[in-house]
Amino acid sequence: LRLFCLSEPSLYTVKAVLILDNDGDRLYAKYYDDTYPTVKEQKAFEKNIFNKTHRTDSEIALLEGLTVVYKSNIDLFFYVIGSSHENELMLMAVLNCLFDSLSQMLRKNVEKRALLENMEGLFLAVDEIVDGGVILESDPQQVVHRVALRGDDVPLTEQTVTQ
Numbered sequence: 001l002r003l004f005c006l007s008e009p010s011l012y013t014v015k016a017v018l019i020l021d022n023d024g025d026r027l028y029a030k031y032y033d034d035t036y037p038t039v040k041e042q043k044a045f046e047k048n049i050f051n052k053t054h055r056t057d058s059e060i061a062l063l064e065g066l067t068v069v070y071k072s073n074i075d076l077f078f079y080v081i082g083s084s085h086e087n088e089l090m091l092m093a094v095l096n097c098l099f100d101s102l103s104q105m106l107r108k109n110v111e112k113r114a115l116l117e118n119m120e121g122l123f124l125a126v127d128e129i130v131d132g133g134v135i136l137e138s139d140p141q142q143v144v145h146r147v148a149l150r151g152d153d154v155p156l157t158e159q160t161v162t163q
């Protein structure tokens with residue numbers, strides 16, 4: 001008789017990446033599984049997570065059976081969510097990579113307005129760091145480099161002769 005069940009190791013470590021503003025409203029959300037299948041459930045989860053974390057100085061929380069690592073900066077709250085048995089250090093590496101990448105891309109101006117003006121860079125950065133819940137990259141230099149390369153993909157019709 002097994003009294004406890006350890007789940008199989010999996011590459012699917014990240015369940016969601018969220019960025020909320022200082023009112024708890026969604027600026028960016030990417031869910032990688034169907035823990036919260038509807039937008040209504042996602043928004044309720046985001047409100048809950050924000051209410052539990054926006055006044056604390058810690059970096060980690062257990063909420064609704066999930067491990068949540070988070071960081072705030074000026075008027076933004078960054079969250080990386082994994083299952084309750086997930087390694088917090090792995091999730092924190094994703095969080096730090098995302099924050100440091102954005103910090104470089106936004107020239108250290110990581111706040112709501114700058115982020116909203118550079119949403120394309122944010123989408124590309126998150127896609128470079130996590131794909132379908134699998135962590136691909138934790139080095140912000142590599143992420144910024146790849147985002148810059150992908151951002152340079154100017155359509156042929158808009159290229160100059162020298163390009």
